[in-house]
Amino acid sequence: MSEASTNTNMPHSSKGISKANPVVTDKLDSIDMEAPEFKDFAKSMVDYIADYLENIRDRRVLPEVKPGYLQPLIPDAAPEKPENWQDVMKDIERVIMPGVTHWHSPKFHAYFPTANSYPAIVADMLSGAIACIGFTWIASPACTELEVVMLDWLGKMIDLPSEFLACSGGKGGGVIQGTASESTLVALLGAKAKKLQEVKATHPEWDDHTIIGKLVGYASAQSHSSVERAGLLGGIKLRSVPADENNRLRGDALEKAIEKDLADGLIPFYAVVTLGTTNSCAFDRLDECGPVANKHNVWLHVDAAYAGSAFICPEYRHHMKGMEKADSFNFNPHKWMLVNFDCSAMWLKDPSWVVNAFNVDPLYLKHDMQGSAPDYRHWQIPLGRRFRALKLWFVLRLYGVENLQAHIRRHCGFAKQFGDLCVQDKRFELAAEVNMGLVCFRLKGTNERNEALLKRINGRGNIHMVPAKIRDVYFLRMAVCSRFTQSEDMEYSWKEVSAAADELELSEAADKK
Numbered sequence: 001m002s003e004a005s006t007n008t009n010m011p012h013s014s015k016g017i018s019k020a021n022p023v024v025t026d027k028l029d030s031i032d033m034e035a036p037e038f039k040d041f042a043k044s045m046v047d048y049i050a051d052y053l054e055n056i057r058d059r060r061v062l063p064e065v066k067p068g069y070l071q072p073l074i075p076d077a078a079p080e081k082p083e084n085w086q087d088v089m090k091d092i093e094r095v096i097m098p099g100v101t102h103w104h105s106p107k108f109h110a111y112f113p114t115a116n117s118y119p120a121i122v123a124d125m126l127s128g129a130i131a132c133i134g135f136t137w138i139a140s141p142a143c144t145e146l147e148v149v150m151l152d153w154l155g156k157m158i159d160l161p162s163e164f165l166a167c168s169g170g171k172g173g174g175v176i177q178g179t180a181s182e183s184t185l186v187a188l189l190g191a192k193a194k195k196l197q198e199v200k201a202t203h204p205e206w207d208d209h210t211i212i213g214k215l216v217g218y219a220s221a222q223s224h225s226s227v228e229r230a231g232l233l234g235g236i237k238l239r240s241v242p243a244d245e246n247n248r249l250r251g252d253a254l255e256k257a258i259e260k261d262l263a264d265g266l267i268p269f270y271a272v273v274t275l276g277t278t279n280s281c282a283f284d285r286l287d288e289c290g291p292v293a294n295k296h297n298v299w300l301h302v303d304a305a306y307a308g309s310a311f312i313c314p315e316y317r318h319h320m321k322g323m324e325k326a327d328s329f330n331f332n333p334h335k336w337m338l339v340n341f342d343c344s345a346m347w348l349k350d351p352s353w354v355v356n357a358f359n360v361d362p363l364y365l366k367h368d369m370q371g372s373a374p375d376y377r378h379w380q381i382p383l384g385r386r387f388r389a390l391k392l393w394f395v396l397r398l399y400g401v402e403n404l405q406a407h408i409r410r411h412c413g414f415a416k417q418f419g420d421l422c423v424q425d426k427r428f429e430l431a432a433e434v435n436m437g438l439v440c441f442r443l444k445g446t447n448e449r450n451e452a453l454l455k456r457i458n459g460r461g462n463i464h465m466v467p468a469k470i471r472d473v474y475f476l477r478m479a480v481c482s483r484f485t486q487s488e489d490m491e492y493s494w495k496e497v498s499a500a501a502d503e504l505e506l507s508e509a510a511d512k513k
């Protein structure tokens with residue numbers, strides 16, 4: 001605890017490294033950089049983390065700070081001399097927590113969930129301790145090999161067609177990407193490399209530039225913004241195909257878009273089907289789009305970032321019908337399967353297109369075992385990668401498939417409960433079918449009324465939601481997000497919505513007078 005002890009550990013280092021006293025190599029061992037108390041800091045943080053999570057529901061979900069709140073609370077520059085870890089610890093509540101939006105509070109209903117569990121946090125700690133950069137097999141064999149096996153475990157849990165699994169002995173296999181956005185881009189780049197090669201075989205007179213100018217990809221107008229972004233980053237045209245009245249991409253709409261582009265001399269090469277859209281958790285008709293993509297030799301990528309976790313429950317797998325027609329599939333255990341960010345699971349039926357598209361092979365990354373296990377650096381955009389498979393391993397073992405299924409079913413049940421409360425109140429209507437853990441709802445009437453309602457809800461600060469808009473209809477989204485959520489939390493959140501609606505009606509009545 002003593003203030004002096006951390007400081008007295010440092011005099012050699014600050015003296016030794018300063019410009020006035022160049023380092024004398026025979027004294028290097030006497031330079032003691034690290035206070036022995038640092039490990040106490042680590043242990044103390046573990047207790048803090050547990051206290052934070054166990055009592056999270058008592059915190060105000062949305063912070064009340066204004067932009068720029070933080071700078072005045074800390075010095076302008078890094079300290080010259082080491083500080084005490086206890087002071088750093090105290091500053092978490094003083095500096096950080098007032099500016100935290102508590103995503104794991106049962107009162108947080110914005111966006112989609114992001115996962116959180118002790119087994120995953122502990123795995124992240126171990127990953128931080130090992131701190132390897134697993135870009136090749138030899139860079140840390142356990143990092144690569146556990147990932148291969150975990151993606152097989154996970155694939156089997158959702159009954160993914162065996163061609164996607166490494167254990168099938170075919171070409172297929174899985175990889176952990178950081179995010180669904182990266183998966184969409186990686187798949188697009190693989191598809192682009194594949195189509196370039198195919199077209200060059202039939203049109204040797206065309207150069208890359210000519211071919212790339214003709215490439216065109218497809219996604220529903222309801223697909224995530226990261227799909228449009230992948231098109232921009234990948235330097236190709238991407239068509240937004242209209243969804244049906246239930247916000248699903250249909251086979252005939254995809255077919256029509258592809259036929260039109262073919263007639264115009266363009267080259268369709270990539271299509272994204274979304275299972276569980278971000279706006280309303282709609283499910284594109286994979287069973288219809290798959291055959292269309294296959295017929296036109298278009299790479300089919302399936303983005304199930306949020307809803308994919310639900311496929312561990314057999315009753316939700318009908319949405320996956322037609323998956324055998326896809327080339328790549330992705331979902332985020334870091335959204336809804338209790339694995340902390342980041343862990344986005346991606347499977348490829350034939351990874352060689354992606355691997356070859358990104359393959360650069362400098363001497364310092366070569367090793368003797370190349371080819372006998374995946375060198376995951378070729379499967380992703382960055383070179384460096386963390387030991388993320390540990391999170392999957394700990395979570396899958398410590399919860400078991402059964403409890404993960406229970407987690408999904410509980411959240412779906414809470415959404416149904418909230419949806420029922422909503423339709424029982426005659427002032428409200430559902431804006432879409434209640435799917436998974438998402439309820440899309442609105443006050444009957446204009447968009448402006450609903451904008452005002454959301455402003456009041458978030459302004460009260462007790463719960464937090466975000467809106468969406470489909471075909472010019474604005475609505476509110478209530479996502480069940482927290483592992484700590486109970487039925488009473490749904491009642492609480494509904495009461496907040498209802499109270500905000502009362503306030504709004506009073507102010508509307510006052511305006512009329």
Ligand SMILES: *Cc1c(COP(=O)(O)O)cnc(C)c1O
Nearest residue numbers: 179180181224276277278305306
């Ligand atoms: C959340 C979401 C994404 C983006 O996920 P990241 O992992 O943050 O890139 C993409 N698609 C869908 C359908 C999503 O719900």
